[in-house]
Amino acid sequence: xxxxTQPPSMDCAEGRAANLPCNHSTISGNEYVYWYRQIxxxxxxxxxxxxxxxxxxxxxxxxxxxxxxxxxxxxxxATLRDTAVYxxxxxxxxxxxxxxxxxxxxxxxxxxx
Amino acid sequence: xxxxxxxxxxxxxxxGQQVTxxxxxxxxxxxxxxxxxxxxQGPQFIFQYYxxxxxxxxxxxxxxxxxxxxxxxxxxxxxxxxxxxxxLYLCASSLRAGVMTDTQYxxxxxxxxxx
Numbered sequence: 001x002x003x004x005t006q007p008p009s010m011d012c013a014e015g016r017a018a019n020l021p022c023n024h025s026t027i028s029g030n031e032y033v034y035w036y037r038q039i040x041x042x043x044x045x046x047x048x049x050x051x052x053x054x055x056x057x058x059x060x061x062x063x064x065x066x067x068x069x070x071x072x073x074x075x076x077x078a079t080l081r082d083t084a085v086y087x088x089x090x091x092x093x094x095x096x097x098x099x100x101x102x103x104x105x106x107x108x109x110x111x112x113x
Numbered sequence: 114x115x116x117x118x119x120x121x122x123x124x125x126x127x128x129g130q131q132v133t134x135x136x137x138x139x140x141x142x143x144x145x146x147x148x149x150x151x152x153x154q155g156p157q158f159i160f161q162y163y164x165x166x167x168x169x170x171x172x173x174x175x176x177x178x179x180x181x182x183x184x185x186x187x188x189x190x191x192x193x194x195x196x197x198x199x200x201l202y203l204c205a206s207s208l209r210a211g212v213m214t215d216t217q218y219x220x221x222x223x224x225x226x227x228x
Contacts, residue, residue, distance in 0.1 A: 041224075042221060042222070043117075043203050043220050043221050044156065044203070046216055046217070099146070099168070099209075100161065100169055101148075101205075103155030103157070
């Protein structure tokens with residue numbers, strides 16, 4: 001699976017949009033971009049994933065650049081409960097090639113009042 | 114719909130002992146993956162079970178073993194516990210249908226402390 005690079009930490013204001021960048025310059029054509037978050041001492045929570053197109057669900061939006069070498073997770077209206085470590089993971093889209101998630105260091109997001 | 118559950122929540126063992134952790138997968142899911150998360154680090158993949166067979170393993174010694182049952186629940190067994198085995202153990206379930214990747218949903222974890 002391709003390696004990802006994320007900033008180690010970032011702050012954002014409550015009520016504002018939080019934009020979390022992720023670089024995955026070595027991504028292959030059959031690899032998905034997944035985002036999870038982990039609130040202190042809890043299990044990781046699935047947020048969203050995408051292959052080529054931008055995706056949106058009730059939690060967030062995922063913007064993938066046209067060359068797929070980077071992506072941005074957008075939390076539209078951050079709340080204090082969004083304070084967590086956010087992980088960007090690139091994963092091959094073929095279970096025969098392995099189905100594990102490889103977590104990096106993630107971005108520690110602190111939402112401030 | 115019931116999510117992924119794990120038991121126990123916390124566990125304290127001494128070095129050299131054996132431990133069994135349990136995971137019930139989300140309703141409708143047929144695949145279970147186990148991860149170890151040491152303090153301050155991201156989760157590390159231990160292994161995955163699909164249709165009651167191990168299907169992929171991370172860089173963990175053989176004293177880490179597992180089982181998956183016909184109802185798709187799973188156990189993680191660790192023998193000869195070492196101090197470094199102290200960690201949060203996470204179980205994730207998913208539905209594998211065909212060859213395309215599946216989304217894994219995590220349980221709350223079991224916090225194991227080895228003294």
